Amino acid sequence: MKYCEIFKNLPKEGLEPRQFLRYCFGIAELSPGELLEEETDSQYRKKCITVLCAVLGVQRPTVRKWGSDLNFDGIPNYSKVSLAYIQAAEIVPNQLKSILRGEYNAPEVDAQAFLEKILLEELTEQQILQTVSHANFRTTCVKTLTQVLHIGTKSVQDWGQDMSFHKMPKIHKHTLGYALAAISKSSSKAWDKQAA
Known part of the structure; x- marks a missing residue:
């Protein structure tokens, strides 16, 4: 794949944690009332923290420092970029069960x-x-x-x-792993379109 094509296949902007989490849990398409019901469930924030810790390779206290609500406003921009790559690679919701069970290991590429x-x-x-x-x-x-x-x-x-x-800090190695997964996913989709 040509160097310039690689960047065309990657998301240009980061993804807000709340949107990412709605996508992960399959609730992004719900009505505002249904979203409110899901997001106010007593275990929802705990599950959100578990997901963010697992996919970003960070500890629970770090995620808690990002905010006390579901927006996680203090999340660094580079982590939002990782979330966009994860979504583009379609890793979650496919891996959601293993993430919630603590069996998921975020990819690392130096x-x-x-x-x-x-x-x-x-x-x-x-x-x-x-x-x-x-x-x-x-x-x-x-x-x-x-x-x-x-x-x-x-x-x-x-x-x-x-x-x-x-x-290079480990958190960026995870981002590079997700970037490669997103590039690979978009390449296979382009290949499928050509074959069709």
């Missing part, structure tokens, strides 16, 4: 594996050598990560001087 898949996968050995040795390759890597993760260039640059970006 920066180097992600960049190799996105930038180098379909190249020959000679093309890979040319690409990697090009003066702008690091800039391309930084730009790719900032675009996919929706974070600042300085943050990415601080993660390391080589393609491994070994100081």
Whole structure:
């Protein structure tokens, strides 16, 4: 897949937690009255926290700090991006039962594996050598990560001087995992359309 096509297949904006959770629990299409009934259920917020912890790979206290209501207004933008990728990849509601049982493990992809898949996968050995040795390759890597993760260039640059970006926080590894899942899902849908 061409590099520029990859970004066309990823959501451009993050997804608000409340909308994501409604989608997860299959209640997004309900009437306002029915939504109110579902969202005021005594166990609903607890289940929402469980889902957010599992898919984002964070602890319960972290999610609770994001807010005391179902909007979770304090959630970082990069986590909203992860939620959009999760929805695009159609991971939830398919995995909802395993998430609620505590059996779900969020995917983790390190920066180097992600960049190799996105930038180098379909190249020959000679093309890979040319690409990697090009003066702008690091800039391309930084730009790719900032675009996919929706974070600042300085943050990415601080993660390391080589393609491994070994100081990248774990939460972003989950986002890269979901980004690859979303890219794969959109590629398979495009393939299905061509085959039809």
